[in-house]
Amino acid sequence: MTSLAEPSAAESTTASPAWRPLLGLAEGADPAEWGRIRATQIHAGRQFVLFLLAANLVGAALIVMLFAHATPTLMLGGWAAVTIVVAVAAAMRRLATPKAADGYATVADLRGAVGEGVALAAVWSVPALMFGAQPGSAAAYGMWMVLSLLMTATAIAMAPLALATMAFLGLLGTIVGIRLAVAGDVVAASTTVLFTVLLVIACLNRARSLVMIRAAQMALGERDETVSLLLREFEESGADWLWETDAARRVVKASPRFAFACGLDPLAINGMPFLQVLAGPTWESGNFSAGLRLLAEKLKARDSFRDLRLPVHVKGEERWWEIAASPRFDERGSFCGFRGVGSDVTEQRASADKINRMARFDTLTGLPNRLQVNETLVRAMAEAEKWGSRCGFMMIDLDRFKAVNDTLGHPIGDRLLSRVSERLSQLMGDSAMCGRLGGDEFAVVIRDARDAHAVEALAHRIIETLSHPYEVDQHTLHVGASVGLAIGPRDGRTAEMLIRSADLALYRAKDAGRGVYRAYEPQLHVQAEERRVLEMALRKAIENNEMYLAYQPVVDAGTGGLTGFEALLRWTHPKLGAISPAKFIPLAEEARLIGPIGEWVLRTACAEAAQWPSHIRVAVNASPDQLQNPGFVSEVVSALAHSGLSPERLELEVTESVFMHEGLGATRTLERVLDLGVRLSLDDFGTGYSSLGYLSRTRFSSIKIDRSFVQAASKGVREAIAIIRAVVALAKSLEMATTAEGVETEAEHQMVQDLGCTKVQGYYFGRPLPVEEARTLANRWDEARAAA
Template sequence: MSQDTAPASDPSAIRFTQLLGLADGADTAQWARIRSTQLDAGRQLALFLLAANLLGAAMTVTLYAAEIPHLLLAGWAALVGVVAVTVAIRRLATRHRDGGYATQTDLRATVLEGAALAAAWSVPGFVFNTDPGSDSGYVLWMILSLLMTAGAVAMAPLALATIAFVGGLGLAMSAELVLGGSYTGACATILFTVLLIIVCLNRARSLVVIRASQMALGERDETVSLLLREFEETNADWLWETDAARRVVKASPRFAYACGLDPLTIEGMSFLQVLAGSAWETGAFSAGLRTLADKLKTRESFRDLRLPVEVNGEERWWELAASPRFDEAGTFCGFRGVGSDVTEQRASADKINRMARFDTLTGLPNRLMVNETLARAMADADRWGGRCAFMMIDLDRFKAVNDTLGHPIGDRLLGRVSERLAQLMGENETCGRLGGDEFAVVMRDATDTKAVESLASRIIETLSRPYELDAHTLYIGASVGLAIGPRDGRTSEMLIRSADLALYRAKDAGRGVYHAYEPELHVQAEERRVLEMALRQALEKNEMHLHYQPVVDAGTGNLKGFEALLRWHNPQFGNVSPVKFIPLAEDARLIQPIGEWVLRTACAEAAQWPSEVRIAVNVSPDQLQNPNFVTVVTSALASSGLSAERLELEVTESVFMHEGLGATKVLERILDLGVRLSLDDFGTGYSSLGYLSRTRFSSIKIDRSFVQGASQGVKEAIAIIRAVVALAQSLGMATTAEGVETEAEHRMVQDLGCTKVQGYYFGRPLPVEEARALARRGWDTSAAA
């Protein structure tokens, strides 16, 4: 079946098949209701149709009583009566009502009723052998025409049944006239039948259109009633009206209830007095009420005007909208408007605003709120010619707490830090959390430089006190970067950048201190940025190269191996110190590709040396945090052909500060390859004997600071070297003394028991050609001299 997508209320969109019940529209439920209306309309005219049939049958019997046998005439009349009564009973007994639902089958079944009536009334014209030209024939034609008209009126809503009755009876009459030779009468009958059918269809179409319109109006009325009912039940909105003197008129019960007053009391009161409440006497009006007064005074329309209103001693927030009223003569009559209680919406908005501007963990202002506060402080300082200050605070050793005790303890520690920080703030200061373990302080008035520096010192001292959490005593510290505006930055963004640079300088100074911004920090930052850009291209441009420093036997002076040392020569910066570019590579996450290049280059070079000469390569903690580093080592050994026992990787103690990152497991896998491990700079960091026993180091390197101290007679340095040598001997490890520059230092470390020596006394870091030549001819004490 085809479906029409247009609504039934559009007459041009209703198809013929839909009127007959042979097809549905797009809205099947709507058409089911329309069909029920058609059946109900037919039911209402069922008795009229019955009366028309019985009256017509009586007239026909009277007409032919003298010509047709009474038995035949009575039999036909009985047939008509039975059919007419049956059709009436079927119509009256239908269960469909206006507003109900009917199927297409229900509507199609009515065609049998029309066809049965048409068949019964076709009998007189054929059976009674009436001459069309006789008086009785003419009277019968008139009776049948009237009956067809009555049927078209009574059965018009049921278009299919009407077509069956009118069309069937009209065809029968036309056929009878044709058989009687009255062709003109037959044509007139056919034309009359067609006109009746057209009128019937138009009436049926009108019924459908009217019913569809009623249904649409009913749905709209139901929607409006629902909205009005919700309006009445929610107590959310009301109407208000004032006269030209701004007095309340026609006060609705809902408006009076919203104001907490009686409708009789509120009538005639000043609208502004009703809204002001107790403030009417004191004159302490809100800004919103003053704005409303201005609008009423200037007779301007307004909307979305929010203001606080006192209702029964409680502050509520209203939202008002109104327009001025004028009479036919154009005279101002007052205002008419609507109001809403938006207290809950405002509370929700305030909550959302707080969530957007305050840190959920600590309750302090977040980065957005801190930036807004700083921007206001900068604007005030610029307006009044004053100064403001911005401090960036970074917690020292906080990451170690997170790594060892877990994030829940770390979060609680941040809460304790925020509490201490908030206690230091006065009316002039605002503190907030920027994220992670970074905090900030905004000082609105920083004209007293000593007060600013005093606050920075108190922040460091307060945050560095021990914290007691779950039977843990935690020690952290704080570093502070300080910038003064507008001296150190004309905008809040520039001032934050300056404080950030000062914080980096405080960290570089050893942490636990504050540092004020200095102009050269920007120069250094720019130099660092340019240097980083150059470093990112250093490998591609072949600016990196290796030098090799000899490592000799402390007793015999024979060459044991070389340590590969990275060097960088840039056309713009010249020779860049490793002390400068190695930390930069680690911060910029470039150390892994650079470290892999160093490892592969050193292994390829060492493969050309005699088999007894080893190569030592420094490895960054960042490299060991990469699980694929073992694959890198394996690939370097395989591609160069260097045996694993000739490679020695040097690591620092900082590797073991992040054991949770898997560095220890990576070292174990490297040891399983046969590669040696050396612990570099032992004693200068967070030394622990635990990892010495857990990790199979082949040697321990004693930092040059201890060697130089021992050569100057520092007892502590001498004691440390002896302790390290004794510890290494007990664990089966060799000891390498770094920074040996004189023969006296050589004899000293030899006497203290060191097994290997490295330093300028035996050779500076050599270019690859010199190192290769030295490796091939070996090393002896005469060469050292």
């Protein structure tokens, strides 16, 4: 069935029929539509076949009468016989076509009629060419009259078959015109040609009109079919109904289906106010829905409406209807009521509500998702702005959640998130709503945050409640929470700005050691901008030659002899000046820049160490991100190969955080590096998540004792002294060296030496040196060693 939204082929043909398909010289744009049109053309040609046969017979008889005395009988009789045979054959062929006009015909069927026209033109050309009538004679005049009438009759009878008619008229008119011109009667010849052209034009116009009429009939038929189908679907559907009211808005002519939908008797519903029918039990109380009030306004204003949804009560059950209507006016223009349609859209509304809930609620926890949190915050900010009040926004990040996911798997992590969401929901009061932003991030929107103490107390309760242990699938899990708070509109005039402020406060809470709450402060934006500028500068620091290495001596604790240097990265920006590694190293790790920076450090340090005496090593720090890169081993091999440094002179320093995510491949990477002959040192042992298991399974050559223990031990802190002794004893049992960091005085040096440390590093033996000074120091110690 043709779409109502687009014109059909029949409609296109109605507007402008194509001449080639009309004549049968080509197929139409829509073969099916043109097949039906060709069938109509052939049928129209069939209707006048007897008229055309009679015209041919009468014409032949008149020609015989005109030339009976001037033409031999045999010739005249033979021509008449042939003419009758051709005319009868053409008529029989036309009568053999289908009687109905609603079939289909091919292009070949239409072209087949051309032969009939040519044959008739051939036999009717004989009198003009062979019967010898002299121009100007009565016989000639009579013959031209007979031929003119015959051509006119053919143009009328065969016009639907335009190509066949044009063949007959064109061929016969041309022969007659030539005959007259040859005989010297130019006027008669010109008149004949003009007469022929006029007949051809009339024939084409009639054929075109026939095609347009047939195309219009087909278009109307398609429309009727479409309307009938829609009406049939409407009548067969039990979910739609018609309704009608009078000028007083009372129901009239209520259909059984409408009464059934309302749950009322068809006889009782007539005459009831339409609004009362829809209001149901609320009619008496006046507690109308917003949709019913809007409908009342439309009816009162006599305005058309559509897609109006409102709740109705049918037999104690709430249903949702969608109605549309237009006002009715009589022939005098007087208003006489409304007529409209209605549908029960309860199921559609339920589906829409479900989709809307899925779009606004987190499927895992059931909490509002990021979209609804944002919408709620926007409304809270608008209310705060309107009433001069305050609203609050908290961002919550779970501490140590990633370790749960990495060690126990995502299913356990998902169940843990569900438990967290349950605890959060229980903490929310009437003015607060919590939601999940994604991952292990949650948020709380506080609609009324005028009481700063209450807001702060809520933040502390959240941290305390979420930090209690969780029992999940026989696992006891410990996670904490960090909270960042922003107050609107003080900390942000828009929802986006307030979220950004809370995010900065959360970042500050994480920096403070996690498990704490921090409120937004204006300088956080300054710090965030500083970080952004610093990150942009950091991305260009290497290519701009802004970074360099300083080398801090590492000496033997007993002899004080130089054993090596630790390569330390430094950065001096042309505008920002010297930037602390404590500031840009974490930024590089966060921005995923530590990989290329670390590779540059490794290559530069190896190239410099290759110029030192052969017994002096170089230590290079390797970050966890580098070790998780499968190409790190290739970087080490390349650095050693290009510099010519022997592997045993390179020492990689790693921290205990490398082993927190063993599944990421860091341990396997270290084993492959050790297989090259490179030495491995465990840096800052005792300050993180220490594990003796990794010490026994990984081939470390030394352990570095953090300077915080050295400083504390020098002040007589018993715990620090005990830790250093324990580390030294552990290292000796595992055949590892121990390096004490941060030694700044002779007393500290003597202390760590007495405690058994084998190597020392600190300002007492030298600050980090520029490359030239480090090279000079290495050569001086080598000369002193050789002299000794």
